[in-house]
Amino acid sequence: MLAIGLMSGTSLDGIDAALIETDGEAMVRAVAFRGEPYSDTARAQLAAATALALTFDRPRANPDMVAAAELITRTHVLAVQKLLRDAGLSAADVDVIGFHGQTVAHRPDRGWTWQIGDGQALADATGIVTIADLRSADVAAGGQGAPLLPIYHAALTAGLPRPLAVLNLGGVANITWIGADGELVAFDTGPANGLIDSWVEQETGARFDADGALAASGRVDEAILNAMLDHPFFGQPAPKSLDRNDFTVQPVRGLGAADGAATLTAFTAATVTEALSHLPERPLRLLVAGGGRHNPVMLRMIAERTGLVPEPVDALGWNGDAMEAEGFAYMAVRTLRDLPISFPGTTGVPAPMTGGVQHDPASASAG
Numbered sequence: 001m002l003a004i005g006l007m008s009g010t011s012l013d014g015i016d017a018a019l020i021e022t023d024g025e026a027m028v029r030a031v032a033f034r035g036e037p038y039s040d041t042a043r044a045q046l047a048a049a050t051a052l053a054l055t056f057d058r059p060r061a062n063p064d065m066v067a068a069a070e071l072i073t074r075t076h077v078l079a080v081q082k083l084l085r086d087a088g089l090s091a092a093d094v095d096v097i098g099f100h101g102q103t104v105a106h107r108p109d110r111g112w113t114w115q116i117g118d119g120q121a122l123a124d125a126t127g128i129v130t131i132a133d134l135r136s137a138d139v140a141a142g143g144q145g146a147p148l149l150p151i152y153h154a155a156l157t158a159g160l161p162r163p164l165a166v167l168n169l170g171g172v173a174n175i176t177w178i179g180a181d182g183e184l185v186a187f188d189t190g191p192a193n194g195l196i197d198s199w200v201e202q203e204t205g206a207r208f209d210a211d212g213a214l215a216a217s218g219r220v221d222e223a224i225l226n227a228m229l230d231h232p233f234f235g236q237p238a239p240k241s242l243d244r245n246d247f248t249v250q251p252v253r254g255l256g257a258a259d260g261a262a263t264l265t266a267f268t269a270a271t272v273t274e275a276l277s278h279l280p281e282r283p284l285r286l287l288v289a290g291g292g293r294h295n296p297v298m299l300r301m302i303a304e305r306t307g308l309v310p311e312p313v314d315a316l317g318w319n320g321d322a323m324e325a326e327g328f329a330y331m332a333v334r335t336l337r338d339l340p341i342s343f344p345g346t347t348g349v350p351a352p353m354t355g356g357v358q359h360d361p362a363s364a365s366a367g
Helices: 040-053 063-087 119-126 136-140 150-156 193-204 210-216 222-228 257-276 296-306 323-336
Strands: 002-008 014-022 028-037 096-107 112-116 130-132 164-169 172-178 184-191 286-289 310-312 357-359
Touching: 002 063, 002 323, 014 063, 014 323, 028 063, 028 150, 028 323, 040 063, 040 096, 063 096, 063 112, 063 119, 096 119, 096 323, 112 136, 119 130, 119 357, 130 323, 150 172, 150 184, 150 323, 164 257, 172 257, 184 257, 193 210, 193 257, 210 257, 210 296, 222 257, 257 296, 286 296, 296 310
Parallel strands: 002 096, 096 130, 164 286, 286 310
Antiparallel strands: 002 014, 014 028, 096 112, 130 357, 164 172, 172 184
16 A cells, blocks of 8 residues: 655654555555655744643643644645655555644543644545544553554564664654564653753754754763653653653753753663663664754763664664654554554553544545
């Protein structure tokens, strides 16, 4: 099947749109990818919606949330149209879209997770069957609703020696451990780019710490770092998941820009080290995806603390920027085939289960 995956991460930098060919099992072939950045206005609107969502006790209709959801749907429709144009394909060539939406709040402890974006409207506008709301069924069944990528990581790494781990350094970091027998263990490890981006933007106006240069010029405050590592999340057994806003930059507020960046970058590295202690067995390799793999200072700190060499997945011929979007395309095909996308070892759900809500386009001629 040809499938499109759409991912908009908590860093709010834009939409990742990937097209793959897959059977939802062992066969995966990347076809096309494009990143579609948000405008500053869109980023501000989505950041405000996220801040508002965190004040709610449960997902609810609200004019600002509805407007943000419409923004997400509209921009994702455009991303699909541009991706199809890049690939020289029409909507009729594509079997399914996996539409993650935008997470505005993730509260499995309260029995809900909230991704905005209208799957039916996306299906109608593109003319392509759309699988949306991929996390909610897992949370309703008692799972964490995250991470969902492990089954895709397992497919990609099928030919590599195991045990191995795939570390995704996004706004929040998560790790997938794959055992020699195919056992999956996965969980969020802690904040990654999210906190660093927030700090750098507040302190310098830049969107992120390019090449880790600011952190490289600073000094890690070990006392603050150790205090941050005292957070109860790190002592919890896996599986476990985070909302990006579970942690803030408040602990480094008294530091200069460079020292704050260095301390937050070391925090990510230290939480990855902590995560390794929760794995059934030390991995032979640590493969790295997500935006953080572009930060050499973060990778160096991870190497120093873990004793493992973080290997950007691009060296294996994969696109480390596309993996999340590809993963949601893969999951959409699995949902169509009624195959599980979450597992006891990845989200804590009681039994392997599929997920997502299918939206068929109102008219086959749409788009």
